[in-house]
Amino acid sequence: MKVSDCMRYAAGIDLGGTFVKLALISEDGSILFNDKLEIGVRASREDILETIGLAISMVSKEADLKDIQISGIGIGTPGIIFEGVVLGGADNLNGWSDVPLGAMFSEKFGLPVYVDNDANVMGIGEVVYGAARNCTDVIFITVGTGIGGAIVMNGQLYGGYKNRGGELGHITIDHKGIDCNCGGRGCLEAYASTSALIGQYAELSGKDAETIDGRYIVERFREGELSAVKAMQDHTDYLGHGIASFVNVFAPQKVVIGGGISEAGQFYIDMIKEATFRYALPDCATNTEVVAAILGNKAGCLGAASLVFRNGN
């Protein structure tokens, strides 16, 4: 019996603002092949669709070379996704609304296609293959230019009615606070994203925000620079406030922190953990651990592929 007879395989596609990442993934989470294709900032809807099609073709070709049968295609994409259709909400991609991704590629490749929001896909990736393996109740937060997240309840992604919820970055932490990109006010994202951290550090230090990134602040923090210490304390305190609310509502087994800055080191996770447990109800937080994501930039493709294994036959 060939290996391909007992193990299932899937194409995992991760659409971001600048790249389409692609991978051939086995059910046990091994990445047999991966690559990425650039999409220009002015890419049209047609350009993006063509690039995704090419990405799937590349995985399919690689599978043929390895004499492997693909069971299906999983796609993570920015936006609100319901029944394989990107309804909207992906402002960084041109024309990315009312796109029937699932139906289009299912017809083109003759395979089942499963689509979900990029943060959801990363979150389920961490649950199936990463930091929250063997957990059924998980909150995933990705800290970057914005704050995204995923809710996993009873082993399933939970996105609210018609998958329109789960916007963990847009809970209010200060109702009289600063404006948020979403049109609301005082959202967690406006206070605790990496962009907000950079803004706050720039203000405290008098440095030009254009020349600063998260890594720079982490380095200054490690050196004990006062502005960096203050900015990082505030940043993790804001995150702790937000996460404490999620803990009080969901009582997750794990809160998984992802995004580039989550790789800063254990100190970063420890600061968030300390703030979270300071603000959360102890009875709700009894079984909760706060941990760093471990799949890094592979979470999207792995999570997308896991949609195939979880939903397919």
Ligand SMILES: [Zn+2]
């Ligand atoms: Zn908001």
